[in-house]
Amino acid sequence: MTDSYSKIIEIASQLMSKNGYHATSLQMIADKVEISKSSIFHYFINKEAILLALLKTTIPPAITVLSELANNKDLSGHEKLKRFLQFHMRLLAKKGNILHIYLSESKHLEKRNKKKYMEIKREYTRLVKQIIAQIQQENPNKFKGLNTTIVTNSILGMCNWGVEWYNKKGELTIDEIADQMYLIVYN
Amino acid sequence: MTDSYSKIIEIASQLMSKNGYHATSLQMIADKVEISKSSIFHYFINKEAILLALLKTTIPPAITVLSELANNKDLSGHEKLKRFLQFHMRLLAKKGNILHIYLSESKHLEKRNKKKYMEIKREYTRLVKQIIAQIQQENPNKFKGLNTTIVTNSILGMCNWGVEWYNKKGELTIDEIADQMYLIVYN
Amino acid sequence: MTDSYSKIIEIASQLMSKNGYHATSLQMIADKVEISKSSIFHYFINKEAILLALLKTTIPPAITVLSELANNKDLSGHEKLKRFLQFHMRLLAKKGNILHIYLSESKHLEKRNKKKYMEIKREYTRLVKQIIAQIQQENPNKFKGLNTTIVTNSILGMCNWGVEWYNKKGELTIDEIADQMYLIVYN
Amino acid sequence: MTDSYSKIIEIASQLMSKNGYHATSLQMIADKVEISKSSIFHYFINKEAILLALLKTTIPPAITVLSELANNKDLSGHEKLKRFLQFHMRLLAKKGNILHIYLSESKHLEKRNKKKYMEIKREYTRLVKQIIAQIQQENPNKFKGLNTTIVTNSILGMCNWGVEWYNKKGELTIDEIADQMYLIVYN
DNA sequence: AATGAATGAGGCTTCATTCAT
DNA sequence: AATGAATGAAGCCTCATTCAT
Numbered sequence: 132m133t134d135s136y137s138k139i140i141e142i143a144s145q146l147m148s149k150n151g152y153h154a155t156s157l158q159m160i161a162d163k164v165e166i167s168k169s170s171i172f173h174y175f176i177n178k179e180a181i182l183l184a185l186l187k188t189t190i191p192p193a194i195t196v197l198s199e200l201a202n203n204k205d206l207s208g209h210e211k212l213k214r215f216l217q218f219h220m221r222l223l224a225k226k227g228n229i230l231h232i233y234l235s236e237s238k239h240l241e242k243r244n245k246k247k248y249m250e251i252k253r254e255y256t257r258l259v260k261q262i263i264a265q266i267q268q269e270n271p272n273k274f275k276g277l278n279t280t281i282v283t284n285s286i287l288g289m290c291n292w293g294v295e296w297y298n299k300k301g302e303l304t305i306d307e308i309a310d311q312m313y314l315i316v317y318n
Numbered sequence: 319m320t321d322s323y324s325k326i327i328e329i330a331s332q333l334m335s336k337n338g339y340h341a342t343s344l345q346m347i348a349d350k351v352e353i354s355k356s357s358i359f360h361y362f363i364n365k366e367a368i369l370l371a372l373l374k375t376t377i378p379p380a381i382t383v384l385s386e387l388a389n390n391k392d393l394s395g396h397e398k399l400k401r402f403l404q405f406h407m408r409l410l411a412k413k414g415n416i417l418h419i420y421l422s423e424s425k426h427l428e429k430r431n432k433k434k435y436m437e438i439k440r441e442y443t444r445l446v447k448q449i450i451a452q453i454q455q456e457n458p459n460k461f462k463g464l465n466t467t468i469v470t471n472s473i474l475g476m477c478n479w480g481v482e483w484y485n486k487k488g489e490l491t492i493d494e495i496a497d498q499m500y501l502i503v504y505n
Numbered sequence: 506m507t508d509s510y511s512k513i514i515e516i517a518s519q520l521m522s523k524n525g526y527h528a529t530s531l532q533m534i535a536d537k538v539e540i541s542k543s544s545i546f547h548y549f550i551n552k553e554a555i556l557l558a559l560l561k562t563t564i565p566p567a568i569t570v571l572s573e574l575a576n577n578k579d580l581s582g583h584e585k586l587k588r589f590l591q592f593h594m595r596l597l598a599k600k601g602n603i604l605h606i607y608l609s610e611s612k613h614l615e616k617r618n619k620k621k622y623m624e625i626k627r628e629y630t631r632l633v634k635q636i637i638a639q640i641q642q643e644n645p646n647k648f649k650g651l652n653t654t655i656v657t658n659s660i661l662g663m664c665n666w667g668v669e670w671y672n673k674k675g676e677l678t679i680d681e682i683a684d685q686m687y688l689i690v691y692n
Numbered sequence: 693m694t695d696s697y698s699k700i701i702e703i704a705s706q707l708m709s710k711n712g713y714h715a716t717s718l719q720m721i722a723d724k725v726e727i728s729k730s731s732i733f734h735y736f737i738n739k740e741a742i743l744l745a746l747l748k749t750t751i752p753p754a755i756t757v758l759s760e761l762a763n764n765k766d767l768s769g770h771e772k773l774k775r776f777l778q779f780h781m782r783l784l785a786k787k788g789n790i791l792h793i794y795l796s797e798s799k800h801l802e803k804r805n806k807k808k809y810m811e812i813k814r815e816y817t818r819l820v821k822q823i824i825a826q827i828q829q830e831n832p833n834k835f836k837g838l839n840t841t842i843v844t845n846s847i848l849g850m851c852n853w854g855v856e857w858y859n860k861k862g863e864l865t866i867d868e869i870a871d872q873m874y875l876i877v878y879n
Numbered sequence: 880a881a882t883g884a885a886t887g888a889g890g891c892t893t894c895a896t897t898c899a900t
Numbered sequence: 901a902a903t904g905a906a907t908g909a910a911g912c913c914t915c916a917t918t919c920a921t
Contacts, residue, residue, distance in 0.1 A: 135905080153340035154426065156890065167907050169892085178891065234482075235422055239341065274502070278490060281498045288479020289472040295421075296471045303465060311468045315461070316502055322880090343915060354882045356917085365916065509901090527714035528800065530894060541903045543896085552895065608856075609796055613715065648876070652864060655872045658857050659850040666849020669795075677839060685842045689835070689877055696884080717911065728886050730913080739912065 136174045138164045143181045148228035152182060152236040182236065183244060189229045193222055194251055194258075201258040208266030209273075209317060212286075215262060217309040219290050223297055224305035231294040259283050273317070286316060323361045325351045327375075330368045335415035339369060339423040369423065370431060376416045380409055381438055381445075388445040395453030396460075396504060399473075402449060403496040406477045410484055411492035418481040446470050460504070473503060510548045512538045514562075517555045522602035526556060526610040556610065557618060563603045567596055568625055568632070575632040582640030583647075583691060586660075589636060590683040593664045597671060598679035605668040633657050647691070660690060697735045699725045704742045709789035713743060713797040743797065744805060750790045754783055755812055755819075762819040769827030770834075770878060776823060777851065777870040784854045785866035792855040820844050834878070847877060 142163045146155040157178055161168040175181045200206075200214055223230050237248045260283040267274050274282050289312055297308070329350045333342040344365055348355040362368050387393075387401055410417050424435045447470040454461050461469050476499055484495070516537045520529040531552055535542040549555050574580075574588055597604050611622045634657040641648050648656050663686055671682070703724045707716040718739055722729040736742045761767075761775055784791050798809040821844040828835050835843050850873055858869070 150425070151338060151340065153338065153890095157892090158890080166905095169894090169908075170906050172892070173905065176892095238337070275505075277498050277501060281490065281495055282502060284479065284483045285476040285499055285502050288477070288482075289475045292471065292475020292478055295475075303468065308468055311464050312472055314464060315469060315472050318462075344917090345915075355915095356883075356919090357881050359917070360880065360882095524799070525712060525714065527712065531896090532894080542894095543898090543904075544902050546896070547901065547903095612711065649879075651872050651875060655864065655869055656876060658853065659873055659876050662851070662853020662856075663846040663849045666845065666852055669849075670845045677842065682842055685838050686846055688838060689843060689846050692836075718913090719911080727884095730887075730915090731885050733913070734884065737913095 135164065135166055135170065139166075139171060139174055139181060140185050144185055144228040144232065147182065147185075147236060148231045152232070152239045179239075179241060179244070182232070182240065185229055186233055186237065186248065189222075189226045190233055190248065190251055194255055197255060197258050201261045208262060208269045211262045212266060212317065213313050215259065216286075216290065216312050217306060220293065220297075220305050220309040220312070223290070223293050224299065227294055227297060230291075234291055234294060256283060256287060259287055289315070322351060322353055322357070326353075326358060326361055326368060327372050331372055331415040331419065334369065334372075334423060335418045339419075339426045366426075366428060366431070369419070369427065372416055373420055373424065373435065376409070376413045377420055377435065377438055381442055384442060384445050388448045395449055395456045398449045399453060399504065400496075400500050402446065403473075403477065403499050404493060407480065407484075407492050407496040407499070410477070410480050411486065414481055414484060417478075421478055421481060443470060443474060446474055476502070509538060509540055509544070513540075513545060513548055513555060514559050518559055518602040518606065521556065521559075521610060522605045526606075526613045553613075553615060553618070556606070556614065559603055560607055560611065560622065563596075563600045564607055564622065564625055568629055571629060571632050575635045582636060582643045585636045586640060586691065587683075587687050589633060590660075590664065590686050591680060594667065594671075594679050594683040594686070597664070597667050598673065601668055601671060604665075608665055608668060630657060630661060633661055663689070696725065696727055696731065700727075700732060700735060700742060701746050705746055705789040705793065708743065708746075708797060709792045713793070713800045740800075740802060740805070743793070743801065746790055747794055747798070747809065750783075750787045751794055751809065751812055755816055758816060758819050762822045769823055769830045772823045773827060773847075773878065774870075774874050776820065777847075777873050778867060780851050781854065781858075781866050781870040781873070784851070784858055785860065788855055788858060791852075795852055795855060817844060817848060820848055850876070 139160060143155065143160050146159055146163070157168050157171055160181075161171055171181075175184065196218060197215065200211055200218065203211065206214070233248070237245065237252075239245075240248060260279055263274065263279050263282050263286070267277075267279065293308075297305070303311070326347060330342065330347050333346055333350070344355050344358055347368075348358055358368075362371065383405060384402065387398055387405065390398065393401070420435070424432065424439075426432075427435060447466055450461065450466050450469050450473070454464075454466065480495075484492070490498075513534060517529065517534050520533055520537070531545055532542050534555075535545055545555075549558065570592060571589065574585055574592065577585065580588070607622070611619065611626075613619075614622060634653055637648065637653050637656050637660070641651075641653065667682075671679070677685070700721060704716065704721050707720055707724070718729050718732055721742075722732055725732075732742075736745065757779060758776065761772055761779065764772065767775070794809070798806065798813075800806075801809060821840055824835065824840050824843050824847070828838075828840065854869075858866070864872070
């Protein structure tokens, strides 16, 4: 019964990730879900609510996990980086579409929600930056003389760009990819 | 006369980079250029032609330059990487909007053009990969045991993600940023 | 059980009087009554049936009363006018919303019912006109030389316009208002 | 060329007066004007703008005239009342549809405009009230002991109700009707 | 070269209504 | 008796595009 609800989210994920928010019409979603366009409004007050619902299940939980990791008092910086890469890439592997949508389509949210999700992005970056800073403090030779923000953004870019090329059926598992990324920046 | 032509491209660059292709209407462009909507059709046969024109001035030339660099017989791999990073980041600094549009909006081109620009992306990646491979060959300890494709995509991601955060007025110049990126992956 | 029925009518009265028939959706009514939209269809076959039900309790009874008054053989014209004003204004005080709806929204009834309620309006006017005519006959100096129809419509307008301004909490009671109206036209 | 513009206003006047704002769809207007629905948006940014345009030509000018009359230092109160009745009824004769729309549909304007037009209504009433007060002051026996507001509203109702019954082809001219109304309240 | 007029297609949304439970 | 699911029709509006001038 709430079957349609999940189907809408699932299909919308696929379509919006592939075509973008505006190029995905409710008609397209309805057709694939095999319900009528107006039925969508039983489950979502408007188109944006779909985008929102789809982000909500993935993005806020992610930041909670990252926050715990970054603030963990018992782990070394490089261990945190390793775990971050694994966590983030696993997220990408499992929720690639949603991450893709988040990264590229959240600008289409209305003001309030846009602000909220932009802040999450900033907070996410801030937490990664905190990890990098810890590394620089613990290992004076690592990232020596480098700007913490640049390092942070570079590493995030390295990961996030994965939404463009990561392929579940590729020859490496997502954990192997994460390991390699770790080695690229931390050999 | 060609004044309006360039203005349209310039304004379209800004708007499409900020809002995306579909969320940028011809009316919005016309308003900012201060011409009438129908006048746009004097310069471009349709909306897509604007997107196309705007990409044409930047993307194909870029690949020509990269191609020459990658195929240069006289440079070492790590020198090529250094130069690539500088070149690519300078491109981003100068043509950030267009690069952004290219990376995120070229999916909205019609089939033929989409294919063409997708191929450019693949070719671009291939050329960077060639540089990485040269490094791995020349320096058996660098990127040792790492998958060439993963390294390539990681480095490209590191750079391209810059469209999301690079700020002309930031405290570092684009060349300094490129240098730091080089150090991140090549210290 | 019939609880919901009356609530629907009551809420619909308020909303339709305030917003008009078309601007009042069944959802709005359902929300205020605190039942589901589809439950409304247990009590009324369609939206129009609500409008109809709400008019039925007020309008036809009113004409019965007016008819008896106008046709009373024992009362003088000016006494009838006095009583009409009192009766009509009391109706307005008690059933302002419904009278308002009747006067402004009965055009949205379907053909048959529209015709019926238009005829009631005409009949109502006819009965008031009959009273005016009796006055003109009994008091040759009152409304002398005036067109009976114009006088009738003027007096009805004077009263009906009350739906726009009458306020239960105003400083005058509805009977005092009716008296003053009588004095305006009959000093 | 701006032919369509006036046609839209004219047709919209008729339809909205007859059916009400919400029951008049842009499609109905477009069909009668014989243009396409989307063409309407060349002339009006949205449906409400039509309603607004149609009111603008009639209502604000009317209040200007009434204001001059009410504030005229040289006229007696009863002369002002006579002139007011003539002016208002002529307005009704000439712009019946628009007056009707104003009186019954301005509640559908969006907040800002609704407020503006509600204020005009109040101001209009205030000016008529000023005339009545002048009469009460100059002629201690006229409207003696009557509440100025009630008299004002009654007279306005008498007039405004005309939108429901006045017929250009009736046997009396609008000036004759105005005269009779004057006699009803001022014999 | 430039534009105002016009439009068809399609987008999002509302709404009254039906139906199975 | 009550309702959640579902829908077709219609509403307003946007948009890219065409065309005559």
